[in-house]
Amino acid sequence: MMGIVARKKFKIGLVLGLIACLLLLPGCWGKREVEELAPLMGIGLDLGQKPGTYLITLQLARPKQTGGTTTEIDNRTFSLEVSSVREATEMVYKISSRIPFMGSLKVIVIGEDAAKAGFNDLIDFAQRFAEFRRSMYLVLAKGQAKDILNVKLRNGELPAMNIKNHMEQGNKLSVFPTVRLGHYLTVLGEESTAPIVPVVEIVKSGTEGIEYNGGKEGEEIQIQGAGVFSGDHLADYLSDKETKGYMWLENNVDNRLINTMDNQDSDINFGGQVLKSTTNYRVYDNKGTIGMQYQIKASIAVDEVMGMKKQFSETEWVSLMNDAENSFAQVIQKECESSIQKERELSLDFLGIGRHIEERNPVYWKTIKDQWEGKIAYFPISLNVQVSIHHSGMSDSSATTNSREEGKE
Known part of the structure; x- marks a missing residue:
């Protein structure tokens, strides 16, 4: 009789143990539905007007149905004067009711003023936060990053996606460097080599021998030249x-x-x-x-x-x-x-x-x-x-x- 009782107790203990293990297994407890997210395509980093603050521009993409199976991208771009990137994402969530999804980020645009002052504190967040990928592109704006991400392009593209496409096709002409966040951080960690980042700027019709009409409203952007950094501080531009x-x-x-x-x-x-x-x-x-x-x-x-x-x-x-x-x-x-x-x-x-x-x-x-x-x-x-x-x-x-x-x- 004692043998039968012992076996029953063992089976009950085994079942309870398995249930406890299942409860401890990681699952989708922290999952977020796609409908709750706003894919982040580009971040712009400028200096804020108040000391110790940054003007952070977040360019979000929101697919919208246009009938049938086709979709268009709804551009939602916010510029916020904050003390950190986390504060900026919190403020965007309060406004848009959607959580910015960092894993979709394609481009980081460094404004000229932030580049001269140093921006490692902001880049530090990009390499620590798990959703960020080191494969995102890094570009330097002539002027403010906010202006680059808010420009209305004639082809209707999001500026962040336009820059990303430029960078992906960079080897077709090989006239500017293609710099990803991981590469920049690697060079920054070396003792002798100075980082270099390509320059993006708005090109208005009639400047630099470029004219465009086509009956479409909007402007164009180009990637030309590069900025040389001493640490994380912009030292000068390359022609x-x-x-x-x-x-x-x-x-x-x-x-x-x-x-x-x-x-x-x-x-x-x-x-x-x-x-x-x-x-x-x-x-x-x-x-x-x-x-x-x-x-x-x-x-x-x-x-x-x-x-x-x-x-x-x-x-x-x-x-x-x-x-x-x-x-x-x-x-x-x-x-x-x-x-x-x-x-x-x-x-x-x-x-x-x-x-x-x-x-x-x-x-x-x-x-x-x-x-x-x-x-x-x-x-x-x-x-x-x-x-x-x-x-x-x-x-x-x-x-x-x-x-x-x-x-x-």
């Missing part, structure tokens, strides 16, 4: 040319449109497309003098030849394409030199030269790392640029060929 040089030196040119119109040494100029580019570097020791050489190789297809006054024979055309190789190499060389010169002027290593020295000559790096900012201005750097022309665009019946075989079938 378009300096930024292009940075892209070459960082081996970030996948595709690129390029022309030689600034080459004053020739009456004939070329336009083309970079098909392939590779940048390597070597740290050398020349009789005790440590320096670095960049080696850039680019393959380019010629799309345009401008300024030709006569037809060329095949031999002359080959010679002309050799001139094109030299002209394109000069353009790349000048862009890189402008970026190197900017680094020397700022004494901020946004090119990551110190990082390269540490990788290739760690013993030497240990002797100079504490004085690196002072050495940037005169550290020996040289360039070796090689361009090869592929696809000159010339066919057997080209008007630019004065060939004896012309006209034969």
